[in-house]
Amino acid sequence: MATIKDVAAHAGVSFKTVSRVINRHPHVTDAVRQKVLRAIEDLDYRPNIVARNMRTRKTEYIGLITDQIMTTPFSGAIIKGAQEAAWTSGIMLLTVNTDGQPELEAAAVNMLLERQVAGIAYATMFHKAVAPPAKLTDAPCILVDCFSASGELPAIVPDEMQGGYDATRHLLSRGHRRIAMINGKRGYPGTEGRLNGYRKALESADLAYDEALVRFGDWWQEDGYHHACCLMKLPDPPTAICCGNDRIAMGVFAAVHELGAAIPDDVAVIGFDNMEVIAAHLRPGLTTMALPYYEMGQRAIEYLTGDRCDDLQNGRRIELPCLLIQREST
Amino acid sequence: MATIKDVAAHAGVSFKTVSRVINRHPHVTDAVRQKVLRAIEDLDYRPNIVARNMRTRKTEYIGLITDQIMTTPFSGAIIKGAQEAAWTSGIMLLTVNTDGQPELEAAAVNMLLERQVAGIAYATMFHKAVAPPAKLTDAPCILVDCFSASGELPAIVPDEMQGGYDATRHLLSRGHRRIAMINGKRGYPGTEGRLNGYRKALESADLAYDEALVRFGDWWQEDGYHHACCLMKLPDPPTAICCGNDRIAMGVFAAVHELGAAIPDDVAVIGFDNMEVIAAHLRPGLTTMALPYYEMGQRAIEYLTGDRCDDLQNGRRIELPCLLIQREST
Structure with missing residues (x-):
């Protein structure tokens, strides 16, 4: 395994310079940073896994601030990804849930800074723009499943457009030409990104975008049920429905079953979220796009520990792909 | 609001003695402890809410160790209850997820002790017997949704028997006399407690226990579907089904709908978990017994902060009640 000295030799810089780059020291020129990052990648150097062994070193901490924890299982997946990445590096993850209350968020950031954490990840439970506490930037920080409205903070988010595109391409590959979309609320990155992906996929198959087939709701089963009832009663109903999430798909299942139709024979259904x-326990099992919650949590910690040298300077975002989970509904 | 001095005067002891009782100092006689606890209750004294204001005092920490976080939304509810109770007392809750791995658990306990936390809550995501790391008792500690096999640690768990009893009583109150149960796996406190409650409720209505109506599965939709298909094809099928959890109930819904029967007219269904x-989004909405996840998390922290003086000496357990959530399936 490569050592920090190998990286220094490969990059033609000193040991200290490599360390500065890894620890995001401000006084490193961009050219040097790039050289070191390339060497780290070339040698597949993993700076902390060995060094930060929890048996031999004083414990280091990384803070994870989450907004809401109860209503979605996603928070769990983000935390789990972050937790496992932290353990791998011998780091203790301190998770604080603030329920999205700005006062509690500010207090949490202060407490974590006081504790001299090595970094702070700030996560939301759905993809959106946020205005995190100003002091967040007093430590190395990263946003997870959200991005700063002003655009200057590093962020890891799902690639919503790719998700919508791949979901629709999957339905096209099954021979569907009349594909409806029951999406979530307008204005959210998830809704708009998936819609754009859907449109792009239709275009790629030379299919016209038909407004009558595209509906928006509030992410719940009831929205899926309502819109599916309407869509299935159209003179020319869709043969496939792409849903903004699995809850919407569950409502679509109820509507289709009540109308005496069969999934996927009469209408194919694909969800989002996994x-x-x-998803795994509907009848039939729901094909869906898994969002990269676990991976976002994991990647955020790897970024903060320096175990992964993502270039996120100047507000760049990493977009992680959504993964098709094939079951029986398509 | 009562002060610590009022409590001391009321109990006829010194200020220091009250403080010792609150902080679980070992050298307090049982008689004195009881006297102080009574005074605290009489005066409704809340020791920490005022004193431990996060603006004016050095931050204190309480650790929360959880086993698995991803697969169930329950972990979220326990953490949320704990989090909110901690904030109320101006305490920062440090949550560590260990995935149930003994090595990580031991490391987490060590790290929390090093951090000099005021206490540690150890939570599991379903009700079971556990063998937590030995060092857990180096700090004030409490088990949440679990209990030590050896019985010596304080614990907060759901009252499973009351839950099974109330669920069945609810079905009886709707006029049902032929009530089936599709329960979870044998040997778990949840399964056995709910079964005992079911039997007790039948007895209370002078109904015989019929083995043919009682099934066990693995907590999943598929188990509910399978057993409901069998039960509904009996020569004398049940008019109501009490399910071990909401996932089982979801499978029962699928079976009943496929058989062309209606809920609740042909068969009433009640779940567990909320x-x-x-539960809120099945068609019709699922009546279910809410388990006290939030309350267990909250109560554990109140116990550790001394905001609530539960008497949990010598391995006593607090059993918190399950709550009937009435929807349209019964």
Whole structure:
């Protein structure tokens, strides 16, 4: 395994310079940073896994601030990804849930700074723009499943457009030409990104965008049920429905079953989220796009520990792909 | 609001003695402890809410160790209850997820002790017997949704028998006399407690226990579906089904709908858990017994902060009640 000295030799810089780059020291020129990052990548150098062994070193801490924890299982997946990445580096993850209350968020950041954490990850439970406490930047920080409205903070988010595109391409590959979309609320990055991906996929198959087939709701089963009832009663109903999430898909299942139709024979259904408790256990099992919650949590910690040298300077975002989970509904 | 001095005067002891009782100092006689606890209750004294204001005092920490976080939304509810109770007392809750791995658990306990936390809550995501790391008792500690096999640690768990009893009583109150149970796996406190409650409720209505109506599975939709198909095809099928959890109930819904029967007219269904994403959004909405996850998390922290003086000496357990959530399936 490569050592920090190998990286220094490969990059033609000193040991100290490599360390400065890894620890995001401000006084490093961009050219040097790039050289070191390239050497780290070339040698597949993993700076902390060995060094930060929890048996031999004083414990280091990283803080994870989450907004809401109860209503979605996603918070769990983000935390789990972050937790496992932290353990791998011998780091203790301190998780603080603030329920999205600005006062508690500010207090949490202060407490974590006081504790001299090595970094802070700030996560939301759905993809959106945020205005985190100003002091967040007093430590190395990263946003998870959100981005700063002003655009200057590093962020890891799902690639919503790719998700919508791949979901629709999957339905196209099954021979569907009349594909409806029951999406979430307008204005959210998830809704708009998936819609754009859907449109792009239709275009790629030379299919016209038909407004009558595209509906928006509030992410719940009831929205899926309502819109599916309307869509299925159209003179020329869709043969496939792409849903904004698995809850919407669950409502679509109820509507289709009540109308005496069959999934996937009469209408194919694809969801988003891969919410295990629903998707894996509907009848038939729901094909869905898994959002990279676990991976976002993991990647955020790897970024903060320096175990992964993502270039996130100047507000750049990493967009992680959504993954098609094939079951029986398509 | 009562002060610590009022408590001391009321109990006829010194200020220091009250403080010792609150902080669980070992050298206090049982008689004195009881006297102080009574005074605290009489005066409704809340020791920490005022004193431990986060603006004016050095931050204190309490650790929360959880076993698995991803697969169930329950972990979220326990953490949320704990988090809110901690904030109320101006305490920062440090949550560590260990995935149930003994090595990580031991490391987490060590790290929390090093951090000099005021206490540690150790939570599991379903009710079971555990063998937590030995060092857990180096700090004030409490088990949440679990209990030590050896019985010596304080614990907060759901009252499973009351839950099974109330669920069955609810079905009886709707006029049902032929009530089936599709329960979880044998040997778990949840399964056995709910079964005992079911039997006790039948007895209370002078109904015989019929083995043919009682099934066991693995907590999943597929188990509910399978057993409901069998039960509904009996020569004398049940008019109501009490399910071990909401996932089982979701499978029962699928079976009943496929058989062309109606809920609740042909068969009433009640679940357990009040797993929001399922129970509130099935068609019809699922009546279910909410387990006290939030309350267990909250109560554990109140115990550790001394904001609530539960008497949990010598391995006593607090059993918190399950609550009937009435929807349209019964």
